[in-house]
Amino acid sequence: MRIRRDRHAEPVGKAVRRPREPGGGSNRRRLGALVCAVAVVGAGGWFAGSQVRSPADVAASHRAPKAGPVTVAVERRPLTATVVAAGSVEFASPQALSLAGSVGSGTAGGTSGADGQTAEQRVTKAPAAGTKLKEGDVLMAVSGRPVLVLRGSVPMYRTIGPGTSGDDVTQLQKALRRLGFDPGSISGTFRQGTASAVTRWYKSKGYEAQQPSAADQQRLGELQQAVFSAQEALLTAKGASGGTDVTSSSETDTGTPGTQGTQTQGTQETQGTQDTELQKLRLKSAQKALDTANAALSAFQAAYGTRVPVGEVLFLPELPVRLDKVAVRAGDAPTGRIGTVTSSDLVVQAVVPGADATLLRRGMAVEVRTPDGKKAEGTVTALGDDATVASQDGGEGATTGADDSSSGTADDTSSQSSADDASSETAADSESSGAADPSAPVQLRVAVPEPGPLAGQAGASVTVTIEVGASEGPVLAVPVAAIRTSADGKARVQVERGGGVTDVPVTVGLSAAGLVEVKPTGGGKLDKGDRVVVGE
Numbered sequence: 001m002r003i004r005r006d007r008h009a010e011p012v013g014k015a016v017r018r019p020r021e022p023g024g025g026s027n028r029r030r031l032g033a034l035v036c037a038v039a040v041v042g043a044g045g046w047f048a049g050s051q052v053r054s055p056a057d058v059a060a061s062h063r064a065p066k067a068g069p070v071t072v073a074v075e076r077r078p079l080t081a082t083v084v085a086a087g088s089v090e091f092a093s094p095q096a097l098s099l100a101g102s103v104g105s106g107t108a109g110g111t112s113g114a115d116g117q118t119a120e121q122r123v124t125k126a127p128a129a130g131t132k133l134k135e136g137d138v139l140m141a142v143s144g145r146p147v148l149v150l151r152g153s154v155p156m157y158r159t160i161g162p163g164t165s166g167d168d169v170t171q172l173q174k175a176l177r178r179l180g181f182d183p184g185s186i187s188g189t190f191r192q193g194t195a196s197a198v199t200r201w202y203k204s205k206g207y208e209a210q211q212p213s214a215a216d217q218q219r220l221g222e223l224q225q226a227v228f229s230a231q232e233a234l235l236t237a238k239g240a241s242g243g244t245d246v247t248s249s250s251e252t253d254t255g256t257p258g259t260q261g262t263q264t265q266g267t268q269e270t271q272g273t274q275d276t277e278l279q280k281l282r283l284k285s286a287q288k289a290l291d292t293a294n295a296a297l298s299a300f301q302a303a304y305g306t307r308v309p310v311g312e313v314l315f316l317p318e319l320p321v322r323l324d325k326v327a328v329r330a331g332d333a334p335t336g337r338i339g340t341v342t343s344s345d346l347v348v349q350a351v352v353p354g355a356d357a358t359l360l361r362r363g364m365a366v367e368v369r370t371p372d373g374k375k376a377e378g379t380v381t382a383l384g385d386d387a388t389v390a391s392q393d394g395g396e397g398a399t400t401g402a403d404d405s406s407s408g409t410a411d412d413t414s415s416q417s418s419a420d421d422a423s424s425e426t427a428a429d430s431e432s433s434g435a436a437d438p439s440a441p442v443q444l445r446v447a448v449p450e451p452g453p454l455a456g457q458a459g460a461s462v463t464v465t466i467e468v469g470a471s472e473g474p475v476l477a478v479p480v481a482a483i484r485t486s487a488d489g490k491a492r493v494q495v496e497r498g499g500g501v502t503d504v505p506v507t508v509g510l511s512a513a514g515l516v517e518v519k520p521t522g523g524g525k526l527d528k529g530d531r532v533v534v535g536e
Contacts, residue, residue: 071496071531075477081469081512083359085444087350087368089460091324091342092447098337100156101310103142105213119143126330127339131323136179138205139323142334145312146207150175152315161307165189171315172308176201195306209306220304223297230290237286240279318343346454348378348446349387350464357383357442359468366446367465374453378446380466387445469510477515482532483508493518494533495526501533 103121125141133139138146152171160169170188176197177183181204184193195209202209212220311334321341328338348368352360366378381387446464448454454462482493483506491508494501504524509517520526 069494069496069501069533070535072479072482072534074526074528074530074532075515076474076528077477077515078474079471079477079510079512079515079517080467081359081510083352083356083466083468085350085352085356085464087348087444087446087462087464089454089457089462090347090349091322091458092345092347093318093321093343094324095316095321095341096337097139097314097339097341099142099147099311099314099334101159103147103311103334104145104309105210105216121334123328123330123332123334126328126332127323127326129323129326129339132320132344133323133341134320135175136201136205139314140328140334140338142311145210145309146202146205147312147314147334148205149314149316149319149321151178151317151319153317154315156310156313156315159307159310160190161303162190162192162195162305163302168315169194172313173197190307192305198308199306210309210312211306212304216304220297220300223293223300227290227293227297230286230293234283234286234290237279237282240282316341320344346448346451346458347381348448348454348462348464350444350446351441352444354440354442357444360444360466364466364468368446368448368454369463369465370453370457371461376448376452376454377450378448378464380444381447382443382445384442387443469512471510471517475509475517476519476526476528478518478532479534480511480514480516481534483516483518491518493526496531496533 121143123140123142124144127140133149135149135151137149139149140147150172152168152175154168154171156168158164158168160172165188167188169190170186172190173183173186173188173194176194177186179201181197181201182193183197184191199209322344323339324342325340326338327336327340328334348366360380360383362380362383364380366380368376368378370376444464451457454460478493484492484494484503486492490505492503492505495504496502504520504526505522506518506520506524506526509519511517518526
């Protein structure tokens with residue numbers, strides 16, 4: 001029997017490959033996408049659930065952490081205590097200048113012209129700021145007359161002329177000799193030798209020394225005429241007495257008295273006696289008038305001649321000086337302050353709090369630093385009132401003075417003395433009351449012998465640093481805030497150890513830059529790196 005085999009039948013023992021059903025691949029993809037979606041939704045739900053917080057949890061998250069001590073590590077380092085202040089560079093020894101009186105032969109307010117009228121004095125050549133003035137130099141000109149500078153400690157307070165004596169004259173004579181115009185002996189009295197030296201000095205500066213004015217010459221003529229008139233009156237009086245002996249007494253007639261004769265003789269004798277006495281009075285009056293006229297002429301002639309007017313010289317304690325500021329211009333009246341002079345040396349003026357000033361002493365070394373970091377070395381030369389800059393309107397060092405009049409009356413002196421006493425009592429009361437504010441600013445002056453980078457920097461701002469103490473090598477240092485003071489006044493620090501705080505007694509040393517030197521005492525231990533409490 002023959003078996004018919006279907007050609008489409010699969011061989012026995014071989015896998016039968018079935019045809020794909022339409023759409024089978026897409027179903028698997030949809031299934032995978034569904035699984036992924038479920039996974040994403042599940043993860044999102046888990047995340048959202050983990051972020052959900054109860055009100056209690058929210059409040060707990062905003063609660064401050066539990067307070068604990070604030071600590072700082074102990075350091076071992078050298079300490080240097082300094083006082084730091086801001087200052088400015090200035091020229092040293094400022095001194096205000098003003099004229100002590102009139103320039104020339106005029107009054108304090110003006111000069112007398114040829115017509116006899118008084119004209120107000122005016123600056124005809126103003127001083128120039130920055131000028132270096134040496135002894136004998138002309139500072140300025142007023143109404144065509146010079147104002148010169150000389151070295152001396154006695155201020156100009158009067159006109160110096162023939163017959164004048166005093167310390168100011170001695171000072172003038174010494175200055176003339178230094179300038180090479182020998183006045184002769186340094187006698188303190190203005191005589192012909194001094195007048196001649198003054199004349200030569202003025203001429204060397206292109207000016208004529210002050211000679212007697214027209215008014216002086218007129219006054220001299222009047223006095224001389226008065227002497228001549230007095231001499232003439234005396235001669236006339238002597239001539240009137242003729243040969244009569246005005247000193248003899250009249251004789252008495254010894255003849256036989258008669259009534260008429262006796263009366264005539266008595267009348268003649270009386271008349272003769274009266275004439276004699278009158279002649280004596282006339283002669284005596286004429287002689288006295290002549291003596292008075294001669295005395296007046298002699299006194300005037302003693303002061304007649306070359307002189308130095310009160311406003312034509314300024315005596316300054318030190319020369320040369322630098323004319324720092326000028327307060328007048330050509331055409332101004334030379335009243336009040338005319339300018340300020342300084343030395344050529346540079347200083348630094350600064351202000352420090354009163355508490356810091358107590359740590360400073362004269363002679364301390366100072367570091368002066370410019371804004372661009374350059375340094376110069378200086379020394380503290382003055383503190384407090386001694387370091388105060390002189391007033392620009394007069395005051396310390398001002399060369400003000402009086403005119404030819406006397407310096408003051410007894411009443412003025414008494415009043416001034418009383419005022420000084422009252423002022424002293426007030427100062428003493430203030431000191432005894434202890435009312436001074438320790439934080440009040442205190443003036444400080446620093447000398448800079450070698451200006452270096454400060455040269456030409458007058459007016460510039462600088463930083464002043466003064467070392468007031470230093471430790472002997474490295475020391476244990478803690479912040480000032482770490483120091484505690486017990487009721488018994490002893491110092492201690494709190495050290496964090498083993499989860500707690502331990503008190504360590506210490507002695508306190510140098511303080512600098514917010515740190516203070518400490519040494520443990522009483523068996524306490526404190527080392528570098530220990531943490532001390534500075535706050536809670």
